[in-house]
Amino acid sequence: MIIAPSILSADFANLAADVKAVEEAGAKYLHIDIMDGHFVDNLTFGPNVVKALRPLSNLFFDCHLMVENPEKYLQDFAAAGADLVGVHIEATKHAHRVISKIHQLGMKSEIVLNPGTSIEFAKEVLPLVDSVLIMTVDPGFGGQAFLEETVSKIAEAEKYRKEHNLNYQIEVDGGINDQTIKTAKAAGATIAVAGSYVFSQNTPEEQIKKLIEASKQVEK
Numbered sequence: 511m512i513i514a515p516s517i518l519s520a521d522f523a524n525l526a527a528d529v530k531a532v533e534e535a536g537a538k539y540l541h542i543d544i545m546d547g548h549f550v551d552n553l554t555f556g557p558n559v560v561k562a563l564r565p566l567s568n569l570f571f572d573c574h575l576m577v578e579n580p581e582k583y584l585q586d587f588a589a590a591g592a593d594l595v596g597v598h599i600e601a602t603k604h605a606h607r608v609i610s611k612i613h614q615l616g617m618k619s620e621i622v623l624n625p626g627t628s629i630e631f632a633k634e635v636l637p638l639v640d641s642v643l644i645m646t647v648d649p650g651f652g653g654q655a656f657l658e659e660t661v662s663k664i665a666e667a668e669k670y671r672k673e674h675n676l677n678y679q680i681e682v683d684g685g686i687n688d689q690t691i692k693t694a695k696a697a698g699a700t701i702a703v704a705g706s707y708v709f710s711q712n713t714p715e716e717q718i719k720k721l722i723e724a725s726k727q728v729e730k
């Protein structure tokens with residue numbers, strides 16, 4: 511399973527050190543939460559932070575856009591060095607166009623679903639995307655509890671992938687710890703985002719190791 515530490519819970523005054531620490535600990539992805547204060551009730555940062563971190567890291571930059579009309583910012587994230595852009599299906603009227611544009615800009619695409627959004631709503635674009643992100647909390651904040659009722663949706667995304675011979679990754683985001691990562695993997699998740707679990711206790715190295723070990727306990 512790929513572990514994607516979320517810098518939302520990192521030390522913003524020492525971001526470079528935290529990014530280095532997770533890279534050395536064996537993470538392959540860096541999850542970067544972009545919030546605009548409209549789609550969610552929180553503000554974080556924009557492509558300028560992605561640009562500043564890019565020369566410091568070889569991690570795969572997974573940019574989760576919690577913004578209205580994400581199509582406006584795709585060019586900026588591509589120029590900043592994003593590897594993948596995740597857009598909420600609830601945040602755009604033009605999901606198909608947005609995904610095509612992400613690919614034209616040379617990035618991997620991801621469609622993101624809130625806990626209240628069904629897989630049905632995204633089915634037309636599932637054959638197009640590189641990844642599907644199933645939110646396992648309502649977006650906007652770190653440190654929330656994993657919503658067990660989202661597990662059936664992870665399983666549904668995996669079932670649909672197999673039935674239609676598609677090859678998207680299934681990412682989960684929110685409330686991931688050394689227990690919930692097992693539940694998510696058993697249901698079909700292949701990428702696990704973790705923010706507060708990685709950055710708010712012990713060292714990021716210890717926490718990432720625990721996540722990797724926990725996920726290995728589940729056969730896939």
Ligand SMILES: O=C(CO)[C@@H](O)[C@H](O)COP(=O)(O)O
Nearest residue numbers: 516649650652653685705706
């Ligand atoms: O997108 C989000 C929150 O909206 C996440 O990526 C959080 O950063 C996850 O934080 P934890 O639940 O792991 O603390």
Ligand SMILES: [Fe+2]
Nearest residue numbers: 543574683703
């Ligand atoms: Fe996120």
